Amino acid sequence: MPDDFNPQGFTILVVDDEPRLRDVARLNLEMEGYRVAEAATGYEALEKLREELPDLIILDVMMPEMDGFTALKEIRAVSTVPVIMLTVRNDERDRIRGLDLGADDYMPKPFSTPELLSRVKAVLRRTFTPAPTRRARVVVDDDLTIDFDRREVVVRGQHVTLRPTEARLLYHLVTNAGRLLSHETLLAKVWGREYRNEDQYVRLYITYLRQKIERDPAHPEYIMTERGMGYRFKDFRAP
Secondary structure, rough: OOOOOOOOOOOEEOOOOOHHHHHHHHHHHHOOOOEEEEEEHHHHHHHHHHOOOOEEEEEEEEOOOOHHHHHHHHHHHHOOOEEEEEOOOOOOHHHHHHHHHHOOEEEEOOOOOHHHHHHHHHHHHHHOOOOOOOOOOOEEEEEEEOOOOOOOOEEEEEEEEOOOOHHHHHHHHOOOOEEEHHHHHHHHHHHHHHOOOOOOHHHHHHHHHHHOOOOOOOOOOOOOOOOOOEEEEEOOOOO
């Protein structure tokens, strides 16, 4: 999705028990051209997911009856729709928990409207724009084959599906095999410049990739850490 993409046709579901926050988010998103649906509870969000088929969900963590983490688990059981989580608790443990459960982004409340709009655009761009590929299928070795078109890896004969962000991260690592890529470079290329201070995203998604492709994630053979500098994919093209 190019930077000048047209938001017409994209539906955003805003889930929060605070009517004022939903109103502010809806008005600003609609001014950008998005179609907006609303839900006040996790249960209502699951109904709206089936009825509205949103392209992205903005999901509050602190809600009565069903909190955002539980709602996210239910969403991920049936859908890969991108989710941005909101919370009043600026707690890294909550952020990691949300990302581990499958959230695509995380914003503490209160937030600025321009930042929210920027994050919505960035997540949609990552989700709906395939990584540019010179080679759709890459054979790393006998144990690992990557199909970027399908967002799939074959690991020791087992087919494993990648999330969109995982596929983009792996693409940049593999196409720069043997070269050190800094945290800043990966953030800019995979997440966008809006995320230049979000080092934890790189660390978490490297962990997710290692869990999917490495024989022993604690002792990686493919994605090596250059401590304090960044990451390097093994140079499988070297003689």
